[in-house]
Each structure stands twice: as structure tokens, then as C-alpha cells.
Amino acid sequence: MKLRANLVIGGALFALAILVGLLAPWLAHTDPVMDANLLNAEEPPSWTWWFGTDGQGRDIYSRVVYGARISLTVGIVSQLINSVIGVGLGLSAGYFGGWWDDVVNALTNLMLAIPSLIFALAIMAVLGPGLTSLLIALGLTNWSFTCRLARASALSLRNQGYVQAATVLGYGDLRIMITQLLPNMLGPIVVIGTLGMGSAVLSEAALSFLGLGVRPPFPSWGSMLSEARDQITTAPWLSVFPGLAIFLTVLGLNLLGDGLRDILDPQSRSRRT
Amino acid sequence: MTGAPLIEVEDLRIDLDDGSRRVAAAEGISFRIDRGETFGLVGESGCGKSITALALIGLLRSPLSIGGGAIRFEGREIQNLSAARQRQLRGNRIAMIFQEPMTALNPVSPVGRQIAEMFVLHKGKSWREANQLAVESLASVRVPAPERRVKDYPHQLSGGMRQRVMIAIALACGPDLLIADEPTTALDVTVQAEIIELMRNLCAERGTAILMISHDLGLVANVCRRVAVMYAGRIVEERSSADIFRAPSHPYTQGLVDSLPRLGSRAALGRSRLKEIAGVVPAITNFPDGCRFNPRCAQATDICRTAAPKTDLLEAGGLVRCHHHA
Numbered sequence: 154m155k156l157r158a159n160l161v162i163g164g165a166l167f168a169l170a171i172l173v174g175l176l177a178p179w180l181a182h183t184d185p186v187m188d189a190n191l192l193n194a195e196e197p198p199s200w201t202w203w204f205g206t207d208g209q210g211r212d213i214y215s216r217v218v219y220g221a222r223i224s225l226t227v228g229i230v231s232q233l234i235n236s237v238i239g240v241g242l243g244l245s246a247g248y249f250g251g252w253w254d255d256v257v258n259a260l261t262n263l264m265l266a267i268p269s270l271i272f273a274l275a276i277m278a279v280l281g282p283g284l285t286s287l288l289i290a291l292g293l294t295n296w297s298f299t300c301r302l303a304r305a306s307a308l309s310l311r312n313q314g315y316v317q318a319a320t321v322l323g324y325g326d327l328r329i330m331i332t333q334l335l336p337n338m339l340g341p342i343v344v345i346g347t348l349g350m351g352s353a354v355l356s357e358a359a360l361s362f363l364g365l366g367v368r369p370p371f372p373s374w375g376s377m378l379s380e381a382r383d384q385i386t387t388a389p390w391l392s393v394f395p396g397l398a399i400f401l402t403v404l405g406l407n408l409l410g411d412g413l414r415d416i417l418d419p420q421s422r423s424r425r426t
Numbered sequence: 427m428t429g430a431p432l433i434e435v436e437d438l439r440i441d442l443d444d445g446s447r448r449v450a451a452a453e454g455i456s457f458r459i460d461r462g463e464t465f466g467l468v469g470e471s472g473c474g475k476s477i478t479a480l481a482l483i484g485l486l487r488s489p490l491s492i493g494g495g496a497i498r499f500e501g502r503e504i505q506n507l508s509a510a511r512q513r514q515l516r517g518n519r520i521a522m523i524f525q526e527p528m529t530a531l532n533p534v535s536p537v538g539r540q541i542a543e544m545f546v547l548h549k550g551k552s553w554r555e556a557n558q559l560a561v562e563s564l565a566s567v568r569v570p571a572p573e574r575r576v577k578d579y580p581h582q583l584s585g586g587m588r589q590r591v592m593i594a595i596a597l598a599c600g601p602d603l604l605i606a607d608e609p610t611t612a613l614d615v616t617v618q619a620e621i622i623e624l625m626r627n628l629c630a631e632r633g634t635a636i637l638m639i640s641h642d643l644g645l646v647a648n649v650c651r652r653v654a655v656m657y658a659g660r661i662v663e664e665r666s667s668a669d670i671f672r673a674p675s676h677p678y679t680q681g682l683v684d685s686l687p688r689l690g691s692r693a694a695l696g697r698s699r700l701k702e703i704a705g706v707v708p709a710i711t712n713f714p715d716g717c718r719f720n721p722r723c724a725q726a727t728d729i730c731r732t733a734a735p736k737t738d739l740l741e742a743g744g745l746v747r748c749h750h751h752a
């Protein structure tokens with residue numbers, strides 16, 4: 154199998170982001186919240202301050218490094234919630250059909266009709282800002298594509314010989330869904346999940362930028378952008394570096410999703426031995 | 427143990443609901459299979475063999491349903507059991523293998539795991555034990571190097587090997603009845619013979635009864651002690667395999683026997699065409715009045731076109747449904 158460039162570059166960018174988040178305490182030069190020092194306020198990037206400092210003299214490099222933790226946690230956890238909801242609803246709807254399918258379809262159409270960010274915004278408005286609210290808001294609003302995909306896959310898979318064979322062998326519905334249907338639709342679900350993670354990172358940035366995300370002293374890339382917007386002309390490095398971090402992470406996730414789509418494609422899978 | 431047969435079907439009727447009305451896709455189906463016995467169901471494609479098998483294992487789905495009659499397993503009626511109780515029978519006491527070994531296995535799961543799942547599901551074994559038992563199962567269907575083969579995925583196996591795996595899965599829980607619906611139709615001839623031999627030997631060793639379903643009378647008679655011939659949703663003749671060749675009674679059965687290549691015959695040597703039964707099986711919604719075989723029957727008379735024949739007992743043993751049977 155040929156290694157594809159999108160898979161390698163995307164995987165490397167995503168792995169780098171995760172590594173930075175995991176190793177933040179060792180990579181950071183200063184404490185991202187506590188080490189404010191007005192004597193160093195608004196220093197441009199230099200050998201001492203790699204990414205410059207902000208108005209309170211905090212090291213932007215250290216804040217970007219720690220920011221990876223929050224941004225990635227939100228991206229990964231909220232997408233996992235979406236995947237579980239989407240697969241659970243779509244798989245069961247496609248498998249059982251009937252009134253349950255109608256209910257799930259109506260729900261999915263509703264979710265598709267309302268832009269997910271607006272929906273998340275409404276949930277945040279009710280729950281108030283903070284990390285948990287973010288996870289809930291983003292985790293509940295972006296499962297419709299996964300759901301559609303899982304439903305369509307279940308619809309076609311349930312007529313496969315091995316699904317009927319499992320019924321004949323006495324498998325129950327749950328066992329059929331978990332052992333026969335789920336593994337056979339996992340490839341495309343993972344692809345959608347990877348792409349969804351990218352958009353969750355972006356949504357986190359957007360919500361935090363609007364002041365609804367993680368609360369200020371703690372750095373997420375979105376909240377850093379939000380704080381930096383007044384100084385965009387005087388101290389552009391305050392926006393550039395967190396912006397670059399978002400860009401590279403989302404780019405990486407999208408490339409990774411594309412690359413996975415290529416190798417997980419069911420046709421190329423069956424050709425492989 | 428009582429004298430009840432292993433499975434007994436009595437006057438079974440299968441309805442097809444085509445939206446506006448119900449028609450009988452099969453009716454008056456009666457037969458019994460004793461413990462360890464081999465019984466065959468033969469007939470051209472579309473005459474109702476597979477739906478009869480599905481009725482036995484409780485898997486008729488809309489638009490098909492059981493419209494009447496009884497199915498008794500070890501003397502107990504099973505057609506009205508709860509879904510959960512029926513599931514406990516399926517795969518455990520009554521197992522089934524299909525025509526398509528290419529698609530009957532889950533492509534993303536190693537074959538050993540698919541065998542082991544049966545022990546976990548029906549026998550409450552731990553995965554550890556079940557995996558061990560899966561290796562033994564694979565060995566019992568004569569798959570070489572079973573401890574390595576359990577890790578293989580279906581696409582790594584040939585058609586014949588896959589059908590062996592299917593047999594291993596079906597026989598894993600030691601069922602009392604194995605239903606084989608056209609089990610070798612998709613395989614090439616040499617592999618066919620091997621698979622049939624294997625199935626027959628394993629079932630004989632374990633005392634498992636076989637219900638063998640096929641369009642091929644030769645194949646079924648070779649495996650089974652008794653054979654029922656089905657035509658257009660009805661059983662038209664039931665005989666011992668030996669009798670059915672020697673003295674077929676129903677004109678349809680005679681046609682089936684005549685269409686078989688005989689060893690040493692001109693047809694088997696390719697020098698003359700096999701006699702075929704002219705015409706096709708009528709559609710369910712379009713069964714003719716009287717005897718359903720009458721449009722294709724050379725011996726048909728007026729009564730055949732108006733009155734459905736009843737089942738007669740033959741002196742030599744067996745049943746036949748024809749006004750003018752031999």
C-alpha cells in the first residue's frame with residue numbers, strides 16, 4: 154500500500170498537536186496563567202519570548218502550548234459524544250426501521266435545518282460559559298452527518314448475507330448491530346469523526362471568541378484570539394500564533410480525514426490482503 | 427425420551443400478503459423428521475422450499491407469515507413461542523446453512539471469532555474457552571492448521587473452506603437439526619461432493635438430523651433416507667429415496683427423475699438431450715385451479731383441472747397427491 158501524502162502530513166500535524174498538549178508542562182517556558190509581569194508587557198517575538206507577550210506580560214508561546222490541551226480536549230471529547238449519538242441513533246434507525254426510523258429522521262432533519270453553531274450558541278447561553286458547557290453544547294449539536302451515514306450503512310448492511318446468517322444463528326438485535334453492522338461501517342464513521350473533530354476545534358474557537366467558551370485566564374486558542382482582537386494592529390503576534398495553531402490543527406485533521414477515507418474505502422479494503 | 431418426532435410439521439400454510447389480499451404461498455405442508463434422520467425437500471426453484479425452512483426456524487418476515495397449521499419441535503408447538511424463546515432454539519437446537527458461503531460470513535471478523543461467538547451466545551462460555559472450542563470446531567470440519575486458520579478473515583479462504591467454516595458454525599452448539607438450503611449450489615462440482623460428504627459424516631457421528639433442501643433430486647436422494655417433492659407450494663409426493671427412483675408415483679416426480687442424467691445413459695454421455703419438464707412453475711398469485719401441475723402434466727384429465735387431488739397413502743409406503751398416480 155502506498156503511503157499517501159495527506160495521511161502522512163495530516164497525521165503528523167495532529168500527532169504534533171496532541172504531543173504538544175500532553176507535554177505542555179515540559180514545553181512551556183512559564184506558567185500560562187500565573188506568570189504575568191507587566192514589565193514584559195507586549196514584547197514582540199524574540200529569542201526570549203518566542204511568540205511575544207501579551208498586555209499582562211504573559212508568554213504567548215507558553216499559552217499556545219497550554220491552549221492545545223483545551224482546544225484538543227474539546228475537539229476530541231465533543232466529537233466522541235457526537236459519534237456515539239450519531240451512530241447509536243442512525244444504526245438503530247436503519248436496522249429497525251418503522252416508527253423509530255421516522256423519529257430519528259425527523260430529529261436529524263431538525264438538526265440539519267439549524268446551523269449547529271447557532272444551536273450550540275443557544276445551549277451555551279442556557280448553560281453559561283465554561284469547559285463542561287462547551288463539551289455538552291458541541292457534543293450535542295454535530296451528530297447529524299454521522300447519523301445519516303450510520304443509518305444509510307445499516308439500511309444496506311442489514312440485507313447482507315452475514316447479517317441474515319446471524320439472525321438464523323440466534324443472534325439478538327443488539328448483538329447483530331454491534332458485531333455485524335458496526336464493524337462494517339466503522340471506516341466512513343471514523344472519517345466523518347476526524348473531519349468533525351476539526352470543525353469542533355473551530356467551533357470552540359468561535360464560541361470562545363464570542364466570550365462563551367473557556368473563561369479568560371485559562372488559555373484556549375479561541376479565547377486568546379478573543380482577548381487579542383483589540384490589539385490586532387498594535388500587537389498582531391497575539392492573534393497570529395493562536396490563529397496559526399488553529400489553522401494547522403484543523404488542516405491536519407482534514408488531511409487526516411481525507412487520507413483515512415482513501416485507505417478505509419471498502420473497495421480498497423477488500424483488495425488488500 | 428418420548429416417541430415424539432424431532433420435528434413435525436402439520437398442515438402448515440404460509441400466507442403472502444401482497445397488500446390487497448392474502449394468498450397461500452404454501453399450504454397443506456406436512457412432514458416429520460425423526461432424531462438423527464435425513465430428510466430431503468426437492469423441487470424446482472420458486473416452489474416454496476426456502477420459505478418452508480424459514481417457517482421452521484421462525485424467521486418468516488412480512489409480507490410472508492404462517493397462516494395455519496402447526497410446527498412441533500420435540501412435541502412442543504414452536505410457532506407461537508416468544509421471540510426470545512425462538513432465538514434460543516435458532517443456532518442452538520436448529521441450525522441452518524445457506525447457499526452463499528461467500529456472503530454468509532462477516533468480512534471484518536476473523537472466522538475463529540465467528541465460531542467462538544456461538545459458544546458465548548448459546549452456551550454461556552467465556553471468550554477464552556470459546557476460542558479454544560473454535561479451534562476444535564475448525565479441526566472437526568477438516569480445515570488444516572486450525573490454530574492458525576482461526577485468525578484468518580473470510581476473504582483469505584476459498585469458497586469450499588468458507589462453507590466448511592459455515593458448517594463449523596452451524597454445528598458448533600451440537601444442534602439436533604441441521605437445515606441445509608442449497609448448501610453447495612454456489613460451489614464447483616468436486617468441492618460440492620466433499621462438502622456434502624463432510625456434512626453427512628459429521629451429522630451421522632453426532633446424531634444430528636438433516637433437512638436438506640435442493641432443486642437437485644439426485645443430490646438429495648443421495649444424502650437423505652426420505653424425500654418430499656414440492657410443487658407450487660404443496661408437497662406432491664413423499665417416499666423413501668430408493669423408491670422414488672425405482673417407481674416415482676407423481677407425474678412431476680417422474681419428470682424430475684427422467685431429467686436426471688443416469689450413469690451410462692446416452693444423456694450422461696452427452697449423446698442425447700435430457701428430458702426436461704415443459705413449462706414453468708406458476709406464480710403464487712396465479713396458481714391454476716384443480717391440480718396445480720395440470721398445465722404441465724401429460725396425464726391430466728378434466729378432473730385435474732377442477733378438483734385438487736387429495737393425499738393418498740401408497741401401499742409400498744409413502745404419500746402422493748395426484749388423481750391418477752401410478
Ligand SMILES: Nc1ncnc2c1ncn2[C@@H]1O[C@H](COP(=O)(O)OP(=O)(O)O)[C@@H](O)[C@H]1O
Nearest residue numbers: 442451470471472473474475476477478489710
Ligand atoms: N419475501 C418475499 N416476498 C414475496 N414473495 C416471496 C418472498 N420470499 C419468497 N417469495 C415467493 O415465494 C415463493 C417460494 O419461494 P422460495 O421458498 O424461496 O422458493 P424455493 O423453492 O426456490 O426456495 C416464490 O414464488 C417466491 O417468489
Ligand code: SF4
Nearest residue numbers: 717720723730748749
Ligand atoms: S392430478 Fe392430474 S394433473 Fe395433477 S399430476 Fe396427477 S394427473 Fe397430472
Ligand SMILES: [Mg+2]
Nearest residue numbers: 472475476607
Ligand atoms: Mg430457495
